[in-house]
Amino acid sequence: MKEQNDIILRVEHVSKLYGHNKAEAAKMMQAGSNKDEVYKKTGVTVALWDVNFEIPRGKIFVIIGLSGSGKSTVVRCFNRLNRPTSGKVFFEGRDLALMDQKELLEFRRSKISMVFQSFGLMSHRDVLGNVAYGLEVRGMPRAEREEKARKVISMVGLEGWEHQSCGQLSGGMRQRVGIARALANDPEVLLMDEPFSALDPLVRRDMQFELLQIQRKLKKTVVFITHDMDEAFKLGDRVAIMRDGKVIQVDTPEAMSANPADDYVRDFTGSADKSKVTTVRSIMMTPSSLVRLSESPALAIQEMRKNALSTVYVVDDQLCLVGILTIQDAIRAQRESRSIADVVRRGVATTTADALVADIMPIAAETLYPIAVLDEDGQLKGIVTKASVLASLL
Ligand SMILES: Nc1ncnc2c1ncn2[C@@H]1O[C@H](COP(=O)(O)OP(=O)(O)O)[C@@H](O)[C@H]1O
Ligand SMILES: [Mg+2]
Incomplete structure (x- = not known):
């Protein structure tokens, strides 16, 4: 069978049973019993039953x-x-x-x-x-x-x-x-x-x-x-x-x-769809640390280490958002005697505090970094992570 090349692992009808009386356990499962009932009756643990998915x-x-x-x-x-x-696992079709x-x-x-x-x-x-x-x-x-x-x-x-x-x-x-x-x-x-x-x-x-x-x-x-x-x-x-x-x-x-x-x-x-009533303001967090564009990479590294962060937001002197700095980029800049401005990643996804969570869900799904919350002057007011967007729906 030819595997579609975008599926790397495929699990087909995989079951895994532990214990002696597997045949009877399987029969019970097929008849609709659950894991507990099967264990009580046969002493067999059904660790997996008819698992199917593609990765x-x-x-x-x-x-x-x-x-x-x-x-x-x-x-x-x-x-x-x-x-x-029983069942099969395929890696690249093998x-x-x-x-x-x-x-x-x-x-x-x-x-x-x-x-x-x-x-x-x-x-x-x-x-x-x-x-x-x-x-x-x-x-x-x-x-x-x-x-x-x-x-x-x-x-x-x-x-x-x-x-x-x-x-x-x-x-x-x-x-x-x-x-x-x-x-x-x-x-x-x-x-x-x-x-x-x-x-x-x-x-x-x-x-x-x-x-x-x-x-x-x-x-x-x-x-x-x-x-x-x-x-x-x-x-x-x-x-x-x-x-x-x-x-x-x-x-x-x-x-x-x-x-x-x-x-x-x-x-x-x-399950409730709270996304249409919840505002960004209610789920945004204060960034635990900021770095100014004019600061040295060394100081930024120190700041990130101190706060156990691997990335930090970069702002200008008016506290307007410039972008995001990763620790790897900061270390590289320091080593190459370059400035934060040279390595800062611009084009961070942004939103406003009054936006609805529903509005930023598509961005949250795509973006690698948290979404920056800006006011009308472009000042950084907070950040929203993908996790907090999804957690707000719970
Ligand atoms: N070697 C084993 N012998 C018997 N039962 C096992 C063995 N390994 C796992 N199990 C049972 O299989 C079920 C699934 O275990 P496991 O895959 O470790 O669960 P999880 O990783 O989700 O916590 C559990 O009921 C566990 O007790
Ligand atoms: Mg486990």
Whole structure:
């Protein structure tokens, strides 16, 4: 069968049952029993039941559901850490079950990388050593692998930390190393199983933002698992919601909030269309930090570090919005003795405080950065994130 080339992973009728009496359990499921009833009667856990979906290439695909709903089980089928009891998983049209050991090894090395919640770093090695590890195992010469590793280290904002030992890093920084290590292999797909769940909220938000930026830049396919709706809506181009081993709905965040498939999804996402009555003013936040156009990149970097931010808004002397500055751009400007004006990203999406949330939903869906709220003079009054737009609908 010829695969459409914009679908990278396809899950077809996948079920995964744990226990001895699988045949009877399957019969009960087919007859309409639920996971609990099946477990009570047969002792079999239905981790997945008849799961079907397609993952488009180059997008962030989020899988969300309560604990035990089957998220990890399904994602582990993508690199064959799990084998389905029945059904098939295709990568670029190739049935994973048909791969022999050699092919599977190559697939795991070069096509698909996993980032775990628990980081799984080698604490005795430094950042560079951890990030370059996968390439070292592949036998890549030292100079070449370290060059590659340095590139991805700078991409995740860890430039300057190459020789820090991983045991001494904070949770957020360790997770950055985990992502860099996965990226170093230059895989087609990144599998991320609740990667940010252990991080505190501020660091977590920063990491979400960072991941979005990296993904938009590299256009990798990301399969991201979470049990947090805000995170799902913030990151997901498409979101699959799971319950008791089944996929209930697969949609864009906007479509899912607008048309929840059932009460479970409605509970998860909220359903009332408050967007037509809620104003931007009521959901905007004060930016936690601002940088003036005339300031030096060094000062901007210091400001971002102090506030644990990876981006900051840039204003002129009248506090009118100029654009947004990323820490990577600031570091680059400093290194190249350039000014903030040279690297600031202009053309940030803007709105006004009196606009309705419904009016900015299409912008929120598209934009990478928060939307800037300006008054009639162009002064920056606040910011609105995609997450707060969607959260306002709950
Ligand atoms: N190796 C296993 N043996 C038996 N049951 C398992 C195993 N792995 C997962 N399960 C069960 O499968 C269901 C789905 O688990 P999991 O995929 O880990 O859920 P999630 O990641 O959504 O929290 C749960 O009921 C879990 O207890
Ligand atoms: Mg899990």
